[in-house]
Amino acid sequence: MASYTSIHLAARPTPGPITKDLFDVRTQEIPEIGPGEILVKQTHMSLDPAMIGWMSPDPESYIPPVGIGDIMRSSGVGTVVASHHPDFVVEDQVRGMLGWSEYLVSQGEGLSKLRPELDAETVLSVFALPGLTATQGLYGFGDPKPGETIVVSGAAGSVGSLVGQLAKADGLHVIGVAGDEEKCQWIKEELGFDGAINYKTDDIEARLAELAPNGVDIYFENTGGPVQQHVFDRMNAHGRIVVCGMIADYTSQQPAPGPNWIPLIKKRITIRGFAMPDHFDDVPALLDKLTPYVMAGKIKYRTHILHGLESSIDGLNLFFTGENRGKLIVKL
Amino acid sequence: MASYTSIHLAARPTPGPITKDLFDVRTQEIPEIGPGEILVKQTHMSLDPAMIGWMSPDPESYIPPVGIGDIMRSSGVGTVVASHHPDFVVEDQVRGMLGWSEYLVSQGEGLSKLRPELDAETVLSVFALPGLTATQGLYGFGDPKPGETIVVSGAAGSVGSLVGQLAKADGLHVIGVAGDEEKCQWIKEELGFDGAINYKTDDIEARLAELAPNGVDIYFENTGGPVQQHVFDRMNAHGRIVVCGMIADYTSQQPAPGPNWIPLIKKRITIRGFAMPDHFDDVPALLDKLTPYVMAGKIKYRTHILHGLESSIDGLNLFFTGENRGKLIVKL
Incomplete structure (x- = not known):
């Protein structure tokens, strides 16, 4: 046998x-x-x-x-x-x-x-967890509108790369955060992101100010870590933060604290944590939403x-x- | 003249x-x-x-x-x-x-x-900012359901006292947080809250465990300060946090950080900051919602x-x- x-x-x-x-x-x-x-x-x-x-x-x-x-x-x-x-x-x-x-x-x-x-x-x-997660997070909670600015952390990752491309196809200004130059190049040159921030080497605050001069409307959080506070500080009124992953904090004994909540009131921000198993009933609708972008050649991986x-x-x-x-x- | x-x-x-x-x-x-x-x-x-x-x-x-x-x-x-x-x-x-x-x-x-x-x-x-704020926050964002547990900070304040009474009238288990014994007595004895925590003298974590044995479904945040992390730690899956006031942090030069966001994913929590001026168009509907509670004698102030x-x-x-x-x- x-x-x-x-x-x-x-x-x-x-x-x-x-x-x-x-x-x-x-x-x-x-x-x-x-x-x-x-x-x-x-x-x-x-x-x-x-x-x-x-x-x-x-x-x-x-x-x-x-x-x-x-x-x-x-x-x-x-x-x-x-x-x-x-x-x-x-x-x-x-x-x-x-x-x-x-x-x-x-x-x-x-x-x-x-x-x-x-x-x-x-x-x-694309058509498994990464695509379903990107589609649910961006459209179920992010409420993207053409002309808005979105920041995606973990932007070269399986979910982040799809979120950024979907948002770009919808006419948003898309900024990706990644951890090395090769990834930053890839999301800009290959995926068409408008800007990329290397959180390990860039001055994050200065780069955000440069790349998001009108502030940030949507923050799609895939990683946690030091970029979070900086993006939070630049959120616009009525901003939406979608919390999808916190991989940077999973390994710490004592996860770093998050931002103070005063700006949530001043800017009327919504923060929404989610996980795909809650939305498995919506998979057919999510695939219906995602598939045309893929068929139109808007999604690379x-x-x-x-x-x-x-x-x-x-x-x-x-x-x-x-x-x-x-x-x-x-x-x- | x-x-x-x-x-x-x-x-x-x-x-x-x-x-x-x-x-x-x-x-x-x-x-x-x-x-x-x-x-x-x-x-x-x-x-x-x-x-x-x-x-x-x-x-x-x-x-x-x-x-x-x-x-x-x-x-x-x-x-x-x-x-x-x-x-x-x-x-x-x-x-x-x-x-x-x-x-x-x-x-x-x-x-x-x-x-x-x-x-x-x-x-x-009742029928001005406090009542409108309480009604918008609780029903617009809190999604209260009978049998759920709500924690209200600033519970003896103008907004918190109304939120707790509305929730109690709807059949929720209501826990109020206040800063002295007289206020704790008042919200329990006069307003009918199920429990009260004196955040200045009680062991907040232990009292929460005792008063909210099934966890917290809704946190209505009126104050900020040290109680926030403890309530956050006890939030249930699909919990809703409504951020209405952060008075404890307004006076600090350096506001204290907030909770880490990992639990937002694990528990799929929504945090919603709001301010009433966004909702002034809804005032007639809010008054329609609030008035029957007042007329039925459910609301004391x-x-x-x-x-x-x-x-x-x-x-x-x-x-x-x-x-x-x-x-x-x-x-x-």
Whole structure:
């Protein structure tokens, strides 16, 4: 019998980098499928910043944590290699929460077939969590209007890069914040952002004043960290702040405090934190909103490919270091 | 000729108490009115925390500051003592932004007559800024639902006391935060709040855990200060924070930082700052919402009366010290 590997959560992370000892790598035989079942061989596995949160119990989080001993949660794309299920045939490409595993036996729940014109990388980079999150955050809470100014942190990341391109397509003035020059160049030259700020080397306050002379109407927050206070200080009256990610603060023992709330009154600002699982019922509408931008060629993306199931463990640390270049995908 | 007194802003305040040298007290002759004009003798002048903000220029504030040399802005009730205006007769009671002045010549714009069943103190305590602010904040942004838990800071203040009573009438579990025992007793015994926290003497965290065992769904923030972080820490998923006042921080040179934003994502919290001038078009609807509660006897208030125009200057400091007992009204 052939064997396959799966990776199970073995311990809860502590602040700091993700380490191998948090996981248990298991090898087992590929099982026979029973009636109504399919066997899926995963080909592309998505790594997303939200996974860091899924590893830790938090009674107030939007989704239960991965249980100790359970296969680590992730979305992915795979190929059906055996089927006793009436809706699936061998060679169908399917997507779903496949988890950190090379093979998966399923009765088909939660799996959907890929539309034939889409490849796995486009699906995971645009039409999965990143695109849904960008669309929900920008249109559900950001209320973008042509001519307004939006600042996006984590602008070269999987969500931020889509938010900025959607806003640009809608006629907003788009400023991206990223952590190195290559990313700043990419969002400006390739994605068409109006301006980019390197938060590690630029004078953030001065650059914001230069790039957002009329203030900031929307702040799409993907990272937290030192840029937050500066953007907050430049918010316009009736500004909207959409809080989507705080990756810079997840690793700290003692997260830095946020801005004082006086400006919320003076400027009548709304701050809205959100997480996609609350909005899964809206996925069809979100895809209807997003798809025309993609079809019109307004949305570019790039992928950062890792190879082999076990590369996912250290791959998570790329979210902390910011060293990834594009949507993180593990090819199996 | 008889004379009257008015008080004009002479200088911008600096952090710290409000002092007499910020104002210019002028005495002048009561003018003759011309065609289409009325002469109003103010009888009741409202002091509101928002006035502190009106004294300082802030390009992003919701309302222009009072100009240097201008009569200090305030709402009030007065009696028409002379009229050459078709819509007003002598002895009409009117309300409006009368300013810190014993007499006022007007062409009637912005003035409305009191409904005969209402007295001046009820108007200024309930049906003016405090009631409109409480109603807009609670129903416009708080989305209260029966059985939910609300925490109100500044709970014995003019807005907070109304917010708590409205929420209680709607079947919420209502916890008030105030700065001394007398106020805590008053909101519990007289207003029917379910619990009260004295933020100066109680262990805030422990008291919150005791009084809000199921967490906090709505935080109505009237004060800022140390209670904020503790309530923030106990917010439930999908909680709403309505930021109405930050009086505790207005006097600081360096306002304290606010909470870190990670919980905004984990709990999908909305924070909404607001100021009433944005919602003046909604005043009729707000009054329609508020009036039945008052008519049903659900709303109590108390007034803290000062006497004489010049008492208003030092009266503003009561917002900082918290020594007022009820809605501040200056009787002229």
